[in-house]
Amino acid sequence: MATTKSARKTDTRTAEKYRAYLRQMLLIRHFEEKAGEAYSLGKIGGFCHLYIGQEAVAVGCLSQLRPTDAITTTYREHGHALARGIPARAVMAELFGKATGTSKGKGGSMHIFDASLGFLGGHGIVGGHIPLSTGMGFAFKYRHTDQVAVCFFGEAAINNGAFHEALNMAGIWKLPCIFICENNRYGMGTALDRATATWNIAERASAYDMSREVVDGQDLAEVMAAMERAVVRARRPSAPTLLEVRTYRFVGHSMSDPIHGHYRTKEEVEAHRKRDPIVLWAEKLKAEGLLDDTAMEKLEAEVKAEVQDAYDFADQSPDPEPEELWRDVYAPVGEGR
């Protein structure tokens, strides 16, 4: 009797967690749709790369981490930032370039940071942050902690020297690093098979004596399970992993790129949209009796309100003070060891 009761309790907790993941994915989706809208209204400037279609990757991977772990990612990072728990208000305000943004409006869409959450940047040079995460893994091993360094990058980054150099060192030194290649098939407009001689990206890990897995990035449960295994390998004794997570970008490379452009067909995009990670997860929860239409509608309404609140907050926030131009170039005088 006691066992059944505790099992039921666990189920409730699991169900709550599963619905929270659904909520996170919905938040990212609506946030990105709103960001696209704000961009076309001129409220967001520069480059703006949306994460629509890839939500299960960020949510699934980050669900397996502890608050003390460190994350770096690319310029397509609004989703990772939200999944890590950075408030939507602060992320949207950064996109708007406002003083209330994560980087006080000085980073923008491509450079979201929250050091308190170990979220160490959106980085703008393809592949350039892979050595940074490797260095974080190096530091964790140096200090004998069981922290993990996680790095998200696109499949186009694997032909960059930084990828090879960093993964080689992670392999030699057995660093607690998880390299997550979000294979969305296109580096901007160049298809994987036009850019990469061997099609199986995960197999690259064999060159670095590293564990590897190919994961269906539209299936949240699969992403979580693969990431859980990678985290176990990384924590202790430390060993790196390369995860190739196959996913798809439902929208253009950036706001200046139409949804399918010249490099992929409308039919291809439509076919992939049928495997929407949010729909797949919601259906799974419904099939298991963990979600009904009323609960789904309630979640949608909540998330929409949160995104609208973030938008209003960003819109009404002040620009940075003019003096902010000169701050944060160097450390304040008198600091150091």
Next chain:
Amino acid sequence: MPVITYRDALNQALREEMARDQDVFLMGEEVGVYQGAYKVSRGLLEEFGPNRIVDTPITELGFAGVGVGAAMVGLRPVIEFMTWNFALLAIDQVINSAAKMRYMSGGQVGVPIVFRGPAGAALQLAAQHSQCFEAMYAHIPGLKVVMPATPADAKGLLKSAIRDDDPIVFMEGEMLYNVKGEVPEGEHLVPIGKAEVKRAGEHVTLLCYSKTVAQCLKAAELLETEGVSAEVVDLRTIRPLDLEAILTSVSKTHRAVMAEEGWNFAGAGAQVVDEIQRNIFDELDAPVLRVTGADVPMPYNKHLEKAAKVSPEKIVAAAKRVLYLD
């Protein structure tokens, strides 16, 4: 005071800072088992072990980035480039990662790191191994560029650099490693951003850093035999420039020559000359001249190489021109 080489002064700085702070580590090619390509890290592997003296593959972009990442989570890496010529492979990490992180994170994430190694020409190493890149790095906001000329400054500045919270480009003179000089034992710190008058004089200011300091001191001796009293100001740090020291000296002598090893076009000295003319135009009795390396890739042939390099004689000639003595 003990007299030691520039090389051993750097070694002392590393040893003392590593003993003082567990977060300091040295990483680069051949720094451990081989004892350093130029033996700057001699004995450190034995003293601190392989976790803190880390040999890397030949992978400059990779290990420069590993250093930046480690610094972002609190370590104090010293990254050795076997020479700054090879650091060109790592420049994305120095400029796009190290120099930008504090600003683009809105002040949340600093990068306390030292990139160090030998710079400039040695002897007959030809075009790819005989280059000066300080102007390139000094161009970048977020970086500090330090170039010591003497053993005492090498030790004191490296210790300050390791304790500094910003990314430091620390350029050693390849031809200076065997130079000997008095070096204070133990805690000896030279502040970053402070020039030093290496020789006082009245008639002309010779501005210099790194290898050209000894050449300017030699030039000052030659000028003295002709009755000219030259003041030699060693900049020591290229960025931030010690403007006060430069302007004070030139305001006194009213004439200046800037000597630097690198190429002429947009060299670090061009910035110094610009600061002088903008700030104390009325103090000048002659245009400021620059003595630089020839604007060519370094040739191998030793006569051609000599012709391309700065020399005390070239500095003397420039000093005479600003004094209207030739």
